[in-house]
Amino acid sequence: xxxxxxxxxxxxxxxxxxxxxxxxxxxxxxxxxxxxxxxxxxxxxxx
Numbered sequence: 001x002x003x004x005x006x007x008x009x010x011x012x013x014x015x016x017x018x019x020x021x022x023x024x025x026x027x028x029x030x031x032x033x034x035x036x037x038x039x040x041x042x043x044x045x046x047x
Contacts, residue, residue, distance in 0.1 A: 003028055009035035 011030035
């Protein structure tokens with residue numbers, strides 16, 4: 001699975017966070033397990 005430019009990945013075990021600044025092939029791993037993509041935080045409304 002390629003890593004995506006501008007996406008943040010996190011480790012479920014130690015909660016380390018990585019921001020991808022250069023896309024490439026392969027998977028990001030931490031503690032021998034694949035890191036998961038963090039979901040975007042919702043922006044506050046301007047109402």
